[in-house]
Amino acid sequence: MRQLANTMDLGAAFDASPNAYVLLNTDLVIAGANTAYLELVNAKREQIIGRPMFEAFDSGPSDEAPENVRQVRDSILHAIKTGQRDHLAIVRFSIPFEDPTGAVIYEDRFWSATHTPIRDETGKVALVLQHTTDITEIESLRHQVGAVTGETSTALDAALGGGVLARAQQVQQSNRKLEIERRKLNDLFMQAPGFVAVLGGPDHVFELANSAYGQLIGHREVLGKSVREAMPEVVDQGFIDLLDHVYTTGETYEGRESLLQLQRRRGGDLEDVYLNFIYQPILGEEGRIVGVFVQGHEVTETVKADQRQRLMIDELNHRVKNTLATVQSIAMQTARTHEDPASFAETFQSRLMALSHTHNLLTRSHWEGADLRDVLQHETLAHGAHRVILNGPSVALPPAMAVSLGMIFHELATNAAKYGALSTGDGRVFVDWSVQDLTNRKLVIFWREQGGPSVTEPSRRGFGSRLIERNVRHDLAGEAKLVYASDGFNAEISLPLDRGDGHE
Amino acid sequence: MRKYPFRWIEAMGMSNALTGRKVLVVEDESLVAMLLETILEDMGCIPVGPVSTVDEGVQKAENEPDLDLALLDVNVAGRQVFPVAEALARRGIPMVFSTGYGEAGLPPEWRGVPAIQKPFSEAAVRDAMLGALNVARA
Numbered sequence: 119m120r121q122l123a124n125t126m127d128l129g130a131a132f133d134a135s136p137n138a139y140v141l142l143n144t145d146l147v148i149a150g151a152n153t154a155y156l157e158l159v160n161a162k163r164e165q166i167i168g169r170p171m172f173e174a175f176d177s178g179p180s181d182e183a184p185e186n187v188r189q190v191r192d193s194i195l196h197a198i199k200t201g202q203r204d205h206l207a208i209v210r211f212s213i214p215f216e217d218p219t220g221a222v223i224y225e226d227r228f229w230s231a232t233h234t235p236i237r238d239e240t241g242k243v244a245l246v247l248q249h250t251t252d253i254t255e256i257e258s259l260r261h262q263v264g265a266v267t268g269e270t271s272t273a274l275d276a277a278l279g280g281g282v283l284a285r286a287q288q289v290q291q292s293n294r295k296l297e298i299e300r301r302k303l304n305d306l307f308m309q310a311p312g313f314v315a316v317l318g319g320p321d322h323v324f325e326l327a328n329s330a331y332g333q334l335i336g337h338r339e340v341l342g343k344s345v346r347e348a349m350p351e352v353v354d355q356g357f358i359d360l361l362d363h364v365y366t367t368g369e370t371y372e373g374r375e376s377l378l379q380l381q382r383r384r385g386g387d388l389e390d391v392y393l394n395f396i397y398q399p400i401l402g403e404e405g406r407i408v409g410v411f412v413q414g415h416e417v418t419e420t421v422k423a424d425q426r427q428r429l430m431i432d433e434l435n436h437r438v439k440n441t442l443a444t445v446q447s448i449a450m451q452t453a454r455t456h457e458d459p460a461s462f463a464e465t466f467q468s469r470l471m472a473l474s475h476t477h478n479l480l481t482r483s484h485w486e487g488a489d490l491r492d493v494l495q496h497e498t499l500a501h502g503a504h505r506v507i508l509n510g511p512s513v514a515l516p517p518a519m520a521v522s523l524g525m526i527f528h529e530l531a532t533n534a535a536k537y538g539a540l541s542t543g544d545g546r547v548f549v550d551w552s553v554q555d556l557t558n559r560k561l562v563i564f565w566r567e568q569g570g571p572s573v574t575e576p577s578r579r580g581f582g583s584r585l586i587e588r589n590v591r592h593d594l595a596g597e598a599k600l601v602y603a604s605d606g607f608n609a610e611i612s613l614p615l616d617r618g619d620g621h622e
Numbered sequence: 623m624r625k626y627p628f629r630w631i632e633a634m635g636m637s638n639a640l641t642g643r644k645v646l647v648v649e650d651e652s653l654v655a656m657l658l659e660t661i662l663e664d665m666g667c668i669p670v671g672p673v674s675t676v677d678e679g680v681q682k683a684e685n686e687p688d689l690d691l692a693l694l695d696v697n698v699a700g701r702q703v704f705p706v707a708e709a710l711a712r713r714g715i716p717m718v719f720s721t722g723y724g725e726a727g728l729p730p731e732w733r734g735v736p737a738i739q740k741p742f743s744e745a746a747v748r749d750a751m752l753g754a755l756n757v758a759r760a
Contacts, residue, residue: 432723436697439722440651443740447657454660522652584656592652592674 140248141236144198146171146191149245158252159213178212178224186211190231192294197233198243206231207286208253228257311415316400317345318409322361324348325409334391334416336382351381351388364397364410371397373414375421392421445470451581469528472497476524480517488520489513490561494549497527501540501547506531510551513561513615522593529582530565530609538607539570545606559615567606575602586611640665640751646692647672648679648706649720650699654740658693658720661744675699679706689715691751696721696728707732716754718747
């Protein structure tokens with residue numbers, strides 16, 4: 119071509135061609151037109167060069183004009199965008215003429231046009247060459263024949279190539295429809311709330327990935343890359359094997375609540391993501407598998423909520439069963455020392471109430487803990503605030519410790535009311551506590567009874583004192599000293615406040 | 623030895639199979655531990671412990687002489703009791719799990735070990751213990 123260009127004046131050849139040509143730049147401004155074109159459209163070169171195509175030619179004032187302009191513009195833009203020649207088999211477009219009086223009238227014409235992209239040295243489309251043919255006469259002949267015979271397809275029609283034109287027109291229309299459908303479908307995919315990707319070939323190369331897919335995998339560009347390249351962290355998670363399987367066997371794969379570890383932020387840690395998804399084979403010509411269609415949605419929140427719920431139900435079950443076993447134990451131990459049903463019922467009930475009171479306290483703090491003074495007050499208030507004198511700092515107790523101490527204070531108070539300082543009119547109980555050794559905190563509680571009847575050590579240890587000793591030692595890892603001094607019972611309880619071995 | 627249904631054992635005068643048995647109790651709730659102790663004493667057993675942590679449990683399981691059996695709470699102060707179970711298994715000492723969930727709550731490797739569900743009746747404790755001893759001997 120270059121040789122040819124050197125020996126010939128291409129411009130002259132272009133101008134001398136009997137075919138009508140007009141050259142547009144990518145802004146659709148007319149860059150050149152040959153004489154045949156100027157004659158065809160009844161325009162002078164200087165009137166149209168440098169003007170936007172659809173300003174120079176607007177198809178006139180008719181209602182159909184905007185649609186006609188749109189069809190031609192779409193075809194030109196398509197050629198620019200794709201770099202491929204685009205054919206417009208038939209299009210209506212009106213051209214202005216001056217009538218003998220000098221008034222402008224528009225003449226309805228039919229055209230057939232080809233738009234050919236022309237690239238610059240860098241390969242970019244720089245110009246579009248429109249080759250246009252006026253087919254008005256063929257069209258009107260076709261219509262005239264159709265009007266006479268009442269048919270749209272006749273032998274003459276066929277002879278004139280009208281059938282071909284009509285078919286071309288149909289193809290063009292259906293192409294346009296297909297293009298619109300394709301764009302709609304594409305929009306649908308791109309905007310779908312679920313993630314969608316199209317993987318092509320045996321290496322699963324991303325041909326399409328919608329915005330939900332982009333959000334799922336985060337931060338990276340995947341189009342044109344294989345899954346292996348685009349998402350290296352999934353290679354060892356079995357998903358490529360699944361894709362291979364779908365690609366080779368054509369069997370659809372459905373994943374339910376599948377765990378996938380994804381690096382969603384550049385340089386970030388792998389995150390657990392749960393997905394419901396489907397891998398479907400894409401069949402090409404002759405039923406061959408050409409790719410895999412991926413679609414699904416993320417269910418991480420649902421899966422995690424289920425897991426949390428299961429954990430909570432398990433924990434609830436554990437606590438309820440343990441509490442029932444505790445109540446069972448209280449009932450059995452109480453029954454051993456109370457043969458009379460009425461006295462059994464009373465003692466059993468008061469122990470249950472003690473347990474329940476501490477639970478109430480804990481519920482108020484959402485089971486985060488309770489203050490020692492509150493626990494003491496709950497168990498002793500019934501005996502009168504002036505008779506049980508509480509003295510000590512505020513100490514936050516974790517839930518299990520609060521429950522234990524609640525039971526212990528209940529037993530101490532009950533014992534005092536039955537046999538000790540609270541059994542007579544003027545006895546008193548002093549409860550003093552302090553926290554010692556601040557690095558390894560130890561709570562020390564003194565329970566001193568004064569002014570009650572003289573005390574003798576019981577011959578048989580009751581459930582109350584056993585419970586106190588056992589509870590402190592067993593549940594609280596502490597020590598309890600119960601002293602039956604003749605001038606009043608007293609107890610010293612010491613226990614560690616910070617045990618790091620899973621005891622709450 | 624053949625396995626007999628428990629009622630047969632009782633009918634054959636073997637209900638005393640538990641008398642004098644040394645039974646380790648691992649249970650973090652003192653009230654539940656006291657209940658188990660009472661039940662064990664009523665059956666003529668000698669309770670060992672009760673201990674309230676896995677570490678103490680392992681220590682007893684490894685070193686307590688003449689242990690015949692163990693009652694293990696599965697969830698001990700937020701930890702699972704299985705290290706104790708492993709120590710016992712190494713010595714061939716039979717065990718019974720106690721749990722809020724029953725046998726279904728056990729991990730697969732410990733299924734088949736008798737389990738009692740809290741709260742438990744004396745009969746359930748006795749049957750499970752006899753079952754454990756029986757399985758161990760069979």
